[in-house]
Amino acid sequence: MKKITVGIVDTMFARCDMAAFAIDEISRKFPGTAIVRSTVPGVKDLAAGCVILDKGEKCDAYLALGMVGKEPIDTQCGHEASIGIQLAKLQMKKHIVEVFVHENEGKNEADLYSIFEDRTRKHAVNAVLLASAPAELAKFAGMGKRQGRADAGQMRKK
Amino acid sequence: MKKITVGIVDTMFARCDMAAFAIDEISRKFPGTAIVRSTVPGVKDLAAGCVILDKGEKCDAYLALGMVGKEPIDTQCGHEASIGIQLAKLQMKKHIVEVFVHENEGKNEADLYSIFEDRTRKHAVNAVLLASAPAELAKFAGMGKRQGRADAGQMRKK
Amino acid sequence: MKKITVGIVDTMFARCDMAAFAIDEISRKFPGTAIVRSTVPGVKDLAAGCVILDKGEKCDAYLALGMVGKEPIDTQCGHEASIGIQLAKLQMKKHIVEVFVHENEGKNEADLYSIFEDRTRKHAVNAVLLASAPAELAKFAGMGKRQGRADAGQMRKK
Amino acid sequence: MKKITVGIVDTMFARCDMAAFAIDEISRKFPGTAIVRSTVPGVKDLAAGCVILDKGEKCDAYLALGMVGKEPIDTQCGHEASIGIQLAKLQMKKHIVEVFVHENEGKNEADLYSIFEDRTRKHAVNAVLLASAPAELAKFAGMGKRQGRADAGQMRKK
Amino acid sequence: MKKITVGIVDTMFARCDMAAFAIDEISRKFPGTAIVRSTVPGVKDLAAGCVILDKGEKCDAYLALGMVGKEPIDTQCGHEASIGIQLAKLQMKKHIVEVFVHENEGKNEADLYSIFEDRTRKHAVNAVLLASAPAELAKFAGMGKRQGRADAGQMRKK
Numbered sequence: 001m002k003k004i005t006v007g008i009v010d011t012m013f014a015r016c017d018m019a020a021f022a023i024d025e026i027s028r029k030f031p032g033t034a035i036v037r038s039t040v041p042g043v044k045d046l047a048a049g050c051v052i053l054d055k056g057e058k059c060d061a062y063l064a065l066g067m068v069g070k071e072p073i074d075t076q077c078g079h080e081a082s083i084g085i086q087l088a089k090l091q092m093k094k095h096i097v098e099v100f101v102h103e104n105e106g107k108n109e110a111d112l113y114s115i116f117e118d119r120t121r122k123h124a125v126n127a128v129l130l131a132s133a134p135a136e137l138a139k140f141a142g143m144g145k146r147q148g149r150a151d152a153g154q155m156r157k158k
Numbered sequence: 159m160k161k162i163t164v165g166i167v168d169t170m171f172a173r174c175d176m177a178a179f180a181i182d183e184i185s186r187k188f189p190g191t192a193i194v195r196s197t198v199p200g201v202k203d204l205a206a207g208c209v210i211l212d213k214g215e216k217c218d219a220y221l222a223l224g225m226v227g228k229e230p231i232d233t234q235c236g237h238e239a240s241i242g243i244q245l246a247k248l249q250m251k252k253h254i255v256e257v258f259v260h261e262n263e264g265k266n267e268a269d270l271y272s273i274f275e276d277r278t279r280k281h282a283v284n285a286v287l288l289a290s291a292p293a294e295l296a297k298f299a300g301m302g303k304r305q306g307r308a309d310a311g312q313m314r315k316k
Numbered sequence: 317m318k319k320i321t322v323g324i325v326d327t328m329f330a331r332c333d334m335a336a337f338a339i340d341e342i343s344r345k346f347p348g349t350a351i352v353r354s355t356v357p358g359v360k361d362l363a364a365g366c367v368i369l370d371k372g373e374k375c376d377a378y379l380a381l382g383m384v385g386k387e388p389i390d391t392q393c394g395h396e397a398s399i400g401i402q403l404a405k406l407q408m409k410k411h412i413v414e415v416f417v418h419e420n421e422g423k424n425e426a427d428l429y430s431i432f433e434d435r436t437r438k439h440a441v442n443a444v445l446l447a448s449a450p451a452e453l454a455k456f457a458g459m460g461k462r463q464g465r466a467d468a469g470q471m472r473k474k
Numbered sequence: 475m476k477k478i479t480v481g482i483v484d485t486m487f488a489r490c491d492m493a494a495f496a497i498d499e500i501s502r503k504f505p506g507t508a509i510v511r512s513t514v515p516g517v518k519d520l521a522a523g524c525v526i527l528d529k530g531e532k533c534d535a536y537l538a539l540g541m542v543g544k545e546p547i548d549t550q551c552g553h554e555a556s557i558g559i560q561l562a563k564l565q566m567k568k569h570i571v572e573v574f575v576h577e578n579e580g581k582n583e584a585d586l587y588s589i590f591e592d593r594t595r596k597h598a599v600n601a602v603l604l605a606s607a608p609a610e611l612a613k614f615a616g617m618g619k620r621q622g623r624a625d626a627g628q629m630r631k632k
Numbered sequence: 633m634k635k636i637t638v639g640i641v642d643t644m645f646a647r648c649d650m651a652a653f654a655i656d657e658i659s660r661k662f663p664g665t666a667i668v669r670s671t672v673p674g675v676k677d678l679a680a681g682c683v684i685l686d687k688g689e690k691c692d693a694y695l696a697l698g699m700v701g702k703e704p705i706d707t708q709c710g711h712e713a714s715i716g717i718q719l720a721k722l723q724m725k726k727h728i729v730e731v732f733v734h735e736n737e738g739k740n741e742a743d744l745y746s747i748f749e750d751r752t753r754k755h756a757v758n759a760v761l762l763a764s765a766p767a768e769l770a771k772f773a774g775m776g777k778r779q780g781r782a783d784a785g786q787m788r789k790k
Contacts, residue, residue, distance in 0.1 A: 010773050015787045017774035039770040041758045041777070044714070044730055048721035055725060073734060076711055079234055082202070084718035086242035089206035090249055091722055093213060098202055102231060113787055126199045138197040141168050142175035145199070155173045155271055237392055240360070244400035247364035248407055251371060256360055260389060284328075284357045296355040299326050300333035303357070313331045313429055395550055398518070402558035405522035406565055409529060414518055418547060442486075442515045454513040457484050458491035461515070471489045471587055553708055556676070560716035563680035564723055567687060572676055576705060600673045612671040615642050616649035619673070629647045629745055 002132045005034040006124075007059035009049040013042040014067035016116040018099065022063055022124040030128050043068060043100065044077055047084030050096050060131035062096040063124060067116075070103040078102070097127040101148070119148035160290045163192040164282075165217035167207035171200040172225035174274040176257065180221055180282040188286050201226060201258065202235055205242030208254050218289035220254040221282060225274075228261040236260070255285040259306070277306035318448045321350040322440075323375035325365040329358040330383035332432040334415065338379055338440040346444050359384060359416065360393055363400030366412050376447035378412040379440060383432075386419040394418070413443040417464070435464035476606045479508040480598075481533035483523040487516040488541035490590040492573065496537055496598040504602050517542060517574065518551055521558030524570050534605035536570040537598060541590075544577040552576070571601040575622070593622035634764045637666040638756075639691035641681040645674040646699035648748040650731065654695055654756040662760050675700060675732065676709055679716030682728050692763035694728040695756060699748075702735040710734070729759040733780070751780035 006026060010019040019037055026033050036057045040049040043066035050062045064085055068078035078100060089096050099120050106112025126147075129136045144152035164184060168177040177195055184191050194215045198207040201224035208220045222243055226236035236258060247254050257278050264270025284305075287294045302310035322342060326335040335353055342349050352373045356365040359382035366378045380401055384394035394416060405412050415436050422428025442463075445452045460468035480500060484493040493511055500507050510531045514523040517540035524536045538559055542552035552574060563570050573594050580586025600621075603610045618626035638658060642651040651669055658665050668689045672681040675698035682694045696717055700710035710732060721728050731752050738744025758779075761768045776784035 012769060012772040012775055012777035014774045015776040015784055017786070019773055037770065038766060039773040040727070040762065041729065041755065041769070041779070044718070045727060045762075047718060048725070048727050051722055051725050052727065073707075075231075075234070076707070077714070079238065080711065080714040080718060082235070082238040083241060083715060084722065086202070086205060086238060086245065087718065087722050090209055090242065090245050093206070093209050095198070095203060095206050095210065097199065109787055110789075113789055116787075123199065130198065130203075134196060137170060137199070138195065140170040141177055141197040142172045143170055144173040145170040147199070152173055154175070155267055155274075157268075157271055233389075233392070237396065240393070240396040241399060244360070244363060244396060244403065248367055248400065248403050251364070251367050253356070253361060253364050253368065255357065281357065288356065288361075292354060295328060295357070296353065298328040299335055299355040300330045301328055302331040303328040305357070310331055312333070313425055313432075315426075315429055391547075391550070395554065398551070398554040399557060402518070402521060402554060402561065406525055406558065406561050409522070409525050411514070411519060411522050411526065413515065439515065446514065446519075450512060453486060453515070454511065456486040457493055457513040458488045459486055460489040461486035463515070468489055470491070471583055471590075473584075473587055549705075549708070553712065556709070556712040557715060560676070560679060560712060560719065564683055564716065564719050567680070567683050569672070569677060569680050569684065571673065597673065604672065604677075608670060611644060611673070612669065614644040615651055615671040616646045617644060618647040619644040621673070626647055628649070629741055629748075631745055 003032055004060035004128065004131045005036060005057065006127055007050060007053045007057060007062040008035060008037040008065065009046050009053060009062065010039050010065040011042050011067065012039060014065070016067070016113060018065035018116060018120045021117050021120040022065065025121040025124040026128055029125060033128055042066065043081035044084065046081055047088040051088050051092060054092055061094060061127045063099060063127045064096050065099045065120060068100055068102045095127065095130045097123045099123045115148040122147040161190055162218035162286065162289045163194060163215065164285055165208060165211045165215060165220040166193060166195040166223065167204050167211060167220065168197050168223040169200050169204065169225065170197060172223070174271060176223035176274060176278045179275050179278040180223065183279040183282040184286055187283060191286055200224065201239035202242065204239055205246040209246050209250060212250055219252060219285045221257060221285045222254050223257045223278060226258055226260045253285065253288045255281045257281045273306040280305040319348055320376040320444065320447045321352060321373065322443055323366060323369045323373060323378040324351060324353040324381065325362050325369060325378065326355055326381040327358050327362070327383065328355060332429060334381035334432060334436045337433050337436040338381065341437040341440040342444055345441060349444055358382070359397035360400065362397055363404040367404050367408060370408055377410060377443045379415060379443045380412050381415045381436060384416055384418045411443065411446045413439045415439045431464040438463040477506055478534040478602065478605045479510060479531065480601055481524060481527045481531060481536040482509060482511040482539065483520050483527060483536065484513055484539040485516050485520065485541065486513060488539070490587060492539035492590060492594045495591050495594040496539065499595040499598040500602055503599060507602055516540065517555035518558065520555055521562040525562050525566060528566050535568060535601045537573060537601045538570050539573045539594060542574055542576045569601065569604045571597045573597045589622040596621040635664055636692035636760065636763045637668060637689065638759055639682060639685045639689060639694040640667060640669040640697065641678050641685060641694065642671055642697040643674050643678065643699065644671060648699065648745060650697035650748060650752045653749050653752040654697065657753040657756040658760055661757060665760055674698070675713035676716065678713055679720040683720050683724060686724055693726060693759045695731060695759045696728050697731045697752060700732055700734045727759065727762045729755045731755045747780040754779040
């Protein structure tokens with residue numbers, strides 16, 4: 001497997017140390033992967049954060065980690081942040097795996113915490129594979145894979 | 159008919175192997191068409207997936223295959239993914255035929271499965287024709303063609 | 317009046333042959349205007365369709381003709397298509413006159429048909445004038461002109 | 475004060491001659507300011523209209539004048555038009571002062587007419603100052619200035 | 633700490649002198665930081681305002697300060713303004729810290745005023761640190777930092 005560098009951009013707004021999950025997961029599963037990391041205030045700063053990191057570091061793929069608050073205006077902010085991330089991907093011609101947790105997704109704090117951890121860890125693996133061994137992902141094509149929750153699984157013809 | 163290469167980008171999130179339908183359809187109807195394929199985690203990764211595939215493969219047209227989940231936040235994600243795909247088309251000046259199935263479109267699982275298959279197969283043909291024989295599509299202009307369901311047909315002046 | 321070329325991109329999804337109205341109108345009112353035409357599957361393919369047509373044909377203005385279905389998801393698709401068309405205009409620095417008919421606009425099929433015809437014919441004239449004689453449009457500035465329905469007319473100071 | 479050229483793009487859809495207000499206001503308050511003017515069908519054509527005008531005229535700032543209809547689909551069209559105008563500003567690196575009047579803003583026709591006039595005249599002044607004497611606007615920073623209605627005024631610390 | 637220049641763009645529409653808070657905060661905490669400032673009519677002019685300021689001044693980071701009105705159409709305008717700011721960041725490859733206060737956020741005028749002050753002061757610090765000492769922000773990664781209100785704090789595993 002090709003040795004790569006992953007850029008991680010996370011936020012001060014999130015209520016969970018998402019980058020720590022990503023760094024731990026990548027270090028365990030893909031030792032030798034280089035990681036660079038940058039922190040921005042909130043989700044709307046993630047797209048620019050990736051592009052600015054890319055000016056100096058030229059990572060092979062990026063992880064954009066953020067939490068979206070629970071008010072309707074927060075949902076709109078998350079939407080704007082996602083549009084920015086779409087633009088940044090196409091400008092860099094690189095994958096940015098967007099890992100957004102919505103504050104109102106969890107049934108309670110423990111559930112929310114587990115979504116943070118599960119989604120971040122699984123997408124950290126996805127980011128590494130997209131840049132180093134993309135054919136690995138094709139094994140799971142159409143399999144109903146989920147991050148944050150259990151997999152939905154594949155539908156079969158009835 | 160011009161020999162072409164079609165790029166297929168599909169997702170791990172979808173609950174159906176959409177790429178398999180597309181590959182089968184193209185191979186039967188347009189033998190000799192080259193196909194390259196790449197898998198990404200979810201719909202928001204499709205636009206970047208097409209542009210990244212295009213760096214190496216220079217396909218003549220792309221198919222972006224994905225499923226949009228049933229929650230309101232999934233609909234928003236699908237919207238962001240579609241904006242990204244619009245941007246990618248204009249950046250590459252190539253067609254990306256977007257094949258999105260919404261998880262809540264089906265009356266039941268069997269119906270949903272048939273939408274997956276019908277829409278993907280028909281749009282696979284469209285993608286090939288757009289790149290190899292675009293005049294073929296003009297024969298169906300204004301005919302109320304549908305993918306996923308039966309055609310709506312053309313209105314006539316009363 | 318300057319002799320120009322108009323590019324028409326229409327869809328297979330529409331339930332009415334919109335391009336036929338546009339071609340008829342332009343041929344009658346502006347004989348000598350060159351027309352090139354391309355058909356794509358649906359409204360989301362119109363922006364790329366114009367940009368791709370422009371690579372070979374270098375038209376002076378474009379008409380993007382499409383129907384938006386009646387479900388909420390169709391309205392979202394129309395929105396995404398329109399954003400793409402905005403992007404395409406600015407990329408080409410040319411006018412693309414967007415002629416969208418929403419399937420639920422009509423009181424009945426006959427009414428819907430008349431909207432298709434009236435809007436397409438009037439906007440076909442607009443597209444020609446924008447490219448060949450833009451000062452002609454200034455005569456109608458602020459006059460409440462409508463395509464698809466009767467003009468709303470100009471408000472007067474009370 | 476620097477002598478400048480202002481580009482005005484207005485629409486046939488509006489029910490009021492917005493450009494006439496802008497031209498009158500600029501001529502009275504800033505004699506010697508050059509004005510070029512172009513008319514397009516509706517608000518979705520304004521962004522391209524500014525960029526196309528800029529190809530030939532190289533104005534220092536632009537006014538995009540339009541009316542948004544009263545139906546929900548019109549609001550969506552206005553949104554798409556505004557996104558296009560944002561894109562056009564950044565592409566040209568110039569200000570386009572967007573003057574949109576929503577048909578349902580007025581309590582009645584006389585009120586709507588006064589919004590058209592007040593908003594257009596005030597923003598015409600803003601467009602000239604942005605290009606010729608931007609420091610003039612800083613005098614009103616945070617003062618709750620409104621166009622179309624009376625100023626909201628500045629909040630004071632209680 | 634690197635000496636930097638911060639560009640501040642604020643609006644005439646806001647009902648509070650946001651730039652004054654930002655300038656005071658930066659001058660106290662980071663003496664020696666150069667500040668350039670420009671005022672535009674409203675939030676939709678902020679993105680272009682930053683890009684135009686950058687043509688002459690080449691600031692290291694920008695603050696875009698604005699108020700979003702309380703009507704639904706104002707929320708839409710704020711959304712359009714934010715999309716423009718996302719585009720401007722990626723075009724310049726620089727951070728623009730967006731400081732938007734929504735007029736209906738406050739429980740009353742005194743509360744609204746305190747949101748204006750708190751959010752602007754905290755984000756002014758963020759803008760300086762993003763450009764001069766980005767590693768400082770990583771100390772607060774995932775800590776639930778808020779601007780405008782008290783911090784939400786970090787969740788702990790239960």
